[in-house]
Amino acid sequence: MSETKGSSELHGSEHEDHAKVEKVEVHQDEVLHNPELMNDAFEGENAEHSMGTWEAAKRHPWACFWAFMMCFTIVSFPRISTRYAAMHDNAQFWPPSVMESFDMFLNGNFVALPSFQKHYGVPDGKGGWVIPTRWQSALFQAGQCGAFVGVFLAGPVTNKLGYRYTTLFALVLMNATIFISFFANSLTLLTVGQALEGVPWGFFIANSPAYASEIVPISLRGACTATLQMSWSIGSIIVAGATYGFNKGTDEWSWRIPLALQWIFPTPLMILVWFAPESPWWLIRRGRKEEALRSIKRLGTNDPADAQRSLAMIERTVEIEANMGGAPTLLDLLKGTDLRRTIITCLMYASQNFAGNLIANQATYFFEQAGISPDRAFQLNLINSCLQFVANILSWFLTSWFGRRTIYLYGTATNITLLVILGICASIAQSSATNYAQAVLGILISFGYALSLGPISYTIIAETSSVRLRALSTGVGRAAYYVAEIPMIYLASQMLNTTGWNLAGKCGYVWAGTAVVCWVLAYFGLPEFKHRSYRELDILFNRKVPARQFKKTVIDVRDNE
Template sequence: MNDTEKYGGSPEVMSDVPKGTVGHDAQAVHLDDLDLKAHLTDYKADAIEAENAEHNMGVLEAVRAYPMASFWAFVFSFTIIMESYDVFLTGNFVALPAFANEYGEVNPATGAKVIVTKWQSALQCCGPLGALIGVTIAGPITSRIGYRYTFIGALMLLNVFIFVFYYAHTMGVIVASQILEGIPWGIFIANAPAYCSEIVPIKLRAPATQMLQMFWAIGSIIVGAVTYRYNGRLDSSAYKIPIALQWMFPTPLAILIFCAPESPWWLVRKGRLEEAAHSVARLGRKSRLLNPKESVAMMRRVIDLETSQKSPSPIELFKGVDLYRTLIVCGVYAAQNLAGNLIANQAVYFFEQAGVSTNTAFALGLITSALQMIFVMLSWVLTSYFGRRAIYLWGTAWLIVLLIATGIAGSVGKSNAASLAQASLGLIVAVMFTAGPAPVSYSIIAETSAIRLRPLTTGIGRGAYYIVNIPCIFLSSYMLNPTGGDLGGKCGYVWAGTALATWVVAYFFLPEYKGRSYREIDILFKRHVPAPKWSKTIINVEDDE
């Protein structure tokens, strides 16, 4: 075995690398600086230097060293707005009078038209069903062609599928359009946390991945503002205009992403070392803190630790220590549905069923979304100081208390005070969810998976989210709908029970990744260190196993 094969490259790939320079801009990395043969002999020393440099950076220092990495993480995270926008849009349509008048049926009890339970549930779960398809295909496609081209293809497909939604005239076609739109959403949500975690240094991994939840909140703010503006209209423009506004996003984002650097980790996995060095140079600014040669060496060291030279296979996700990592990712994703997320996603409808007026419900929904964005940014600070595990456990514990309180408020009888209490607690639950379990979940998901299996792991993890999400949507819709369970705030008891179950599992099995390099994470998993002991376990910088 020659040196190139040993460290993750291939003779064919390496022979295709152009001589001269890796890049063409002011931060170009010359072959003289990246002498591959010399680099192979000094491989571990360079890797240690790069890892130590990342460990020694502060958060602000990391931002200054990697300004473009922060920017590109922002751009790729922005794609989540589109899933958020449509999820909250269809949720708000259920409470929109014009939409109910067009597609609803008369409720015998009130004489008003409502979207019946079966269509309400279908409208909520068709997007996740399509996204389940998207996350299934995201991993294999990304492993083959990279993050950039996978995102661009998904954005172009989304442009087409929005036409189906806009020109739909029956609930059946609307449901079909949401299944189609869900396919690109699945690709975005599977790949965005993985890409963001791969282009930033250790200290920025939490903010970069938690940005996804911020854009989820921004999407709901846009929807809240638009539907609040048009909910008083009784013609089709009340829902047609919000649908058409989806076209604002895909094409500009596709152009930006075309200009983005590919993940250097993906390039190293493919053996395209000079391109990886150029990508690292594009992500940071030229300084003593950024040495592309050493950064590539660090990546190669981690990938070499994962030992397998064959192409990533989904079967590997269910073998050995990778099975544990897969279960953590799937569990954290699935748990998002069990700790108040459904109240957050159906906030406006929840407020209506709690007894407040339609206009007030939409206003409260908009306030909730704005507060969610603020609290997501607060979670960046909290996670940086206290770590992933601590924020996840404490955040879930607070949600359990709040959900029980919501159930109590819904159990004291119908009155103006009880309605306000339920609406207020529902708002707090939705906001607290985005200060704790929701944003930190994306950091955990991105950091748990092995580098070489990351696109596959994040894809199957999001698939687990949708598998749990779909029946939970039916349950949530049934509990809230006046033609179903009509539980109102009493549904808090149900979600408190499921949230408690997720807390217990997380306490025993969720590790702490704060301040850990991907090499250290790999070693801790291979040593089978119990999750509660991760934060106290020391890994030597020389260790490779």
């Protein structure tokens, strides 16, 4: 076991070199050519492999806390849906609840609120008011457009500043942009506010899974990255409660107060993030070994010898990747074996729009079709959100027991089956019983997605890319999600809208078909990442091992290729 190097060996003058490493990435081959440090790296990796999930959680509670805290930034993504539109005769453009699956942003609910329609709308010729469809579309898309910009900015900014300062910057930006939406006195300004809010949302969604995957031991990566989906559910519960509480409002506060609720999260999160440790992987890539060692200790490795072993393991992997390429750029995502990894990341993100997510939150729509009152429908929305939260917790155990590939394939197959049954229920003679059956199936699909496909997608996304390109890869992958989402918004609205194709539950056939495509692509292209260190994953991809052989391939702890 080697001794920790002194600050004079690592940096020379601590203050002098600190400024240098902020600007220039430092890559040294010390670990790869030092037998003692290599032994430390071997022992550090073997120790993580031998650690069970519960043991790792007990030994690294702070790592779990900081991973969850970073994922919790997703809760500040407002998720009020358009399901209210289904309950008012003059909301005719967007189908009920479809945008819950698409729309992360606090705007879809407003177009159907009577007070909002009267304030911003035009007469509908029936004694009421309606928001013009072009403005409905603008409000629904503004946030996604902003987030699309944010995810592309997140990678380069994170590579420069680190996860901690980038998240702080995004939270400050979030606080500032909420003011625009809250005080907006026109649809134009509200749309601009939503677009600007989307930029920090893009930062959050790109960085959260990457940070969580880098600060916890191998056995905890699945559960901690899966908390990202749970954060969506927490946000959904809060939004469902707020929507239910304000759905009868008659003045402007019925939509301004939900907007103001966004301020609940950024400031407390800024305080927490200020005290959060930076990812030791990012620090090592910047040549800041002493700071990386301190982060490792703060994350739960209290024994100095164990901390040094973990440091050597991280440095070994970073140096191996550094020898394959220099400073990371977006173009690197399209080169060599990194192209394969980028494709997997993009497909995982895009498949969330095809493999069950789009219909996962449509239970309220089917209840409304069965004649349930608007109040009861909102209550069911809250219940459905709570069930998703329960499913997300159960997914932690699922990721500990089964592999990523297994969960994704079986979860997709289950959703395909339920979607086909849903289509059959909608195809036979309709009655109150069939409508209730469709509603139950909608809840089951939602529960299944929150249990398997949703959480495991984020785990796969966080583990697929190389450490060197992770910040860039998660951002580009999320951009693929938005690209896939845009045409799906139109398709879903056409399928469910009574003025469109009016397929109702028959849309289950369509989504089952797209889910089959996702299943086939995953069967042939999705590797198994469970119990693999980042070094092992680099080697497996570099050897071009077929996806179905990842689990069986043995990688020696001494391999540095």
